[in-house]
Amino acid sequence: MADQPFPxxxxxxxxxxxxxxLHEETxxxxxxxxxxxxxxxxxxxxxxxxxxxxxxxxxxxxLHTGIEKNAEWRSWQQGxxxxxxxxxLSPFHNEMAYCIAVERLLGIEVPERARVIRVMLSELNRxxxxxxxxxxxxxxxxxxxxxxxxxxxxxxxxxxxxMVTGLRMNHAYMRIGGLVMDLPDGAEDLxxxxxKQMPGRIREYENLLSSNPxxxxxTRDVGYVSPDDLLALGATGPILRAAGVAYDVRTASPYGGxxxxxxxxxxxxxxxxxxxxxxxxxxxxxxxxxxEQCLSRLEPGPVxxxxxxxxxxxxxxxxxxxxxxxxxxxxxxxxxSMEALINHFKLVTQxxxxxxxxxxQPVESPRGELGYYVVSDGGTRPYRVRVRDPSFVNLQSLPxxxxxxxxxxxxxxxxxxxPVMGGVDR
Amino acid sequence: MMEPAELxxxxxxxxxxxxxxxxxAAVIVQPEELHASLEYLxxxxxxxxxxxxxxxxxxxxxxxxxxxxAYQLYSIRLGHRLRVKVGLTEEEARIATVTGLYPTAxxxxxxxxxxxxxxxxxxxxxRRILMPDDWEGxxxxxxxxxxxxxxxxxxxxxxxxxxxxxx
Numbered sequence: 252m253a254d255q256p257f258p259x260x261x262x263x264x265x266x267x268x269x270x271x272x273l274h275e276e277t278x279x280x281x282x283x284x285x286x287x288x289x290x291x292x293x294x295x296x297x298x299x300x301x302x303x304x305x306x307x308x309x310x311x312x313x314l315h316t317g318i319e320k321n322a323e324w325r326s327w328q329q330g331x332x333x334x335x336x337x338x339x340l341s342p343f344h345n346e347m348a349y350c351i352a353v354e355r356l357l358g359i360e361v362p363e364r365a366r367v368i369r370v371m372l373s374e375l376n377r378x379x380x381x382x383x384x385x386x387x388x389x390x391x392x393x394x395x396x397x398x399x400x401x402x403x404x405x406x407x408x409x410x411x412x413x414m415v416t417g418l419r420m421n422h423a424y425m426r427i428g429g430l431v432m433d434l435p436d437g438a439e440d441l442x443x444x445x446x447k448q449m450p451g452r453i454r455e456y457e458n459l460l461s462s463n464p465x466x467x468x469x470t471r472d473v474g475y476v477s478p479d480d481l482l483a484l485g486a487t488g489p490i491l492r493a494a495g496v497a498y499d500v501r502t503a504s505p506y507g508g509x510x511x512x513x514x515x516x517x518x519x520x521x522x523x524x525x526x527x528x529x530x531x532x533x534x535x536x537x538x539x540x541x542x543e544q545c546l547s548r549l550e551p552g553p554v555x556x557x558x559x560x561x562x563x564x565x566x567x568x569x570x571x572x573x574x575x576x577x578x579x580x581x582x583x584x585x586x587x588s589m590e591a592l593i594n595h596f597k598l599v600t601q602x603x604x605x606x607x608x609x610x611x612q613p614v615e616s617p618r619g620e621l622g623y624y625v626v627s628d629g630g631t632r633p634y635r636v637r638v639r640d641p642s643f644v645n646l647q648s649l650p651x652x653x654x655x656x657x658x659x660x661x662x663x664x665x666x667x668x669x670p671v672m673g674g675v676d677r
Numbered sequence: 678m679m680e681p682a683e684l685x686x687x688x689x690x691x692x693x694x695x696x697x698x699x700x701x702a703a704v705i706v707q708p709e710e711l712h713a714s715l716e717y718l719x720x721x722x723x724x725x726x727x728x729x730x731x732x733x734x735x736x737x738x739x740x741x742x743x744x745x746x747a748y749q750l751y752s753i754r755l756g757h758r759l760r761v762k763v764g765l766t767e768e769e770a771r772i773a774t775v776t777g778l779y780p781t782a783x784x785x786x787x788x789x790x791x792x793x794x795x796x797x798x799x800x801x802x803x804r805r806i807l808m809p810d811d812w813e814g815x816x817x818x819x820x821x822x823x824x825x826x827x828x829x830x831x832x833x834x835x836x837x838x839x840x841x842x843x844x
């Protein structure tokens with residue numbers, strides 16, 4: 252990173268080196284936005300010389316839903332339900348970053364049990380997200396059995412998350428000041444059983460892929476970008492760590508208690524699609540290690556802060572319908588205490604005030620640095636919720652990966668970036 | 678890793694407006710000083726802020742300056758963070774691009790242009806990025822209403838802006 256000016260020019264405008272191909276004419280084709288291998292609605296404008304990619308321009312925005320604008324019109328607590336829908340494969344990381352950012356603005360600390368559960372669910376979420384990556388990537392590169400295995404194990408995590416939160420995705424389980432409710436009975440046993448079987452399953456994926464000649468052919472030396480270029484383009488997460496830079500927000504700027512857990516950051520030097528595969532496999536193992544430590548740290552205790560002016564009201568219990576109010580609490584506010592009803596009503600309809608200020612809270616999502624820049628003007632609604640989504644920034648390095656390579660490699664390269672368009676377009 | 682207060686103290690010699698709040702250091706610079714400041718922050722071997730994490734904006738209509746840009750910097754080697762803030766007035770909502778220093782600013786500046794209408798002089802490809810090319814207005818400005826645009830749904834349902842729904 253010492254040389255200046257930068258070795259890379261910006262992704263969209265890099266001057267092309269004269270390409271010595273067979274033909275002088277090139278063809279421009281659209282790959283996407285409706286294409287099964289673009290992971291959603293990513294559109295690539297490819298300039299092709301035969302089968303060779305001469306240039307590539309990503310076009311994004313097809314899934315833009317204005318979540319940042321919407322958040323400005325809802326109370327602070329309601330914001331959780333919006334941000335969890337951005338990067339839909341890592342909802343807990345969005346919730347955690349948003350909640351920690353607002354908690355820092357409020358100057359509050361959540362109870363220890365809530366901190367541990369947050370970390371545990373985030374790491375389970377990371378495993379689930381990497382499993383989706385593994386499954387879709389192997390489908391695109393022709394290893395269909397791994398696709399089935401990946402989704403099978405991911406489904407088990409979703410079962411755990413459904414049991415805990417009531418929903419498979421978009422949980423809105425973390426709240427400012429803690430969690431919406433405690434773990435249900437039996438959740439810990441389910442997670443323990445999962446931890447027991449998973450290492451063997453990961454070995455199975457490796458057995459199926461790491462010496463598979465087709466897999467190696469499709470991923471080795473494909474999509475190489477140098478670490479300097481990746482840093483210049485802002486790429487983070489497994490892409491950057493596969494190129495030899497050990498930048499992981501969990502160790503670089505610890506949050507939520509990550510500095511107290513014992514885990515390693517897998518790093519590879521090669522910087523190609525295969526190295527990204529190895530890094531993600533390694534991260535799944537490390538995440539399971541963290542979940543194990545979380546389980547051993549779980550002590551009974553509150554999962555919400557005590558302050559009644561901030562504490563999320565209500566007492567939710569998962570009922571047969573998935574989620575519901577506890578009858579005791581409803582009885583308390585409806586029949587016993589008018590003050591409790593007023594407090595409930597005020598917090599739910601109006602919300603609480605957050606002191607003016609601004610914070611930038613990065614967390615390590617499965618795709619890299621997920622940053623929340625939250626600004627308050629002292630009101631009951633966020634003044635600005637800006638999300639630095641890793642998929643959005645990482646996509647800028649895609650043109651560097653595919654230039655001069657075959658169209659088929661483009662598929663491997665998109666997959667290795669692992670963009671989630673819900674996060675890219677927000 | 679340098680603590681924010683320590684970093685702020687070191688930066689105090691070079692910048693007139695350095696702030697530390699909630700465990701984060703920030704410097705405020707004038708628009709014309711931005712480029713030189715970022716160059717200094719990267720080149721100084723004790724600071725070495727070589728990674729642009731994020732670039733975003735906030736809109737404060739009615740106050741001067743109206744737009745605040747926030748550049749979130751990080752040092753890969755030293756591990757500290759710093760926010761560089763620049764205020765832009767409504768009349769002069771433009772600033773020099775930093776894509777030459779941080780190529781990652783390419784899409785980030787396009788997004789700020791798209792949502793706030795801030796122009797980045799010298800940007801190689803300043804087009805809208807998330808909104809459609811023919812969109813009018815800049816949606817994240819505070820005077821841009823939420824909702825109130827036509828839809829293509831069932832003959833064009835129209836839902837009034839959120840502040841006119843009587844909620």
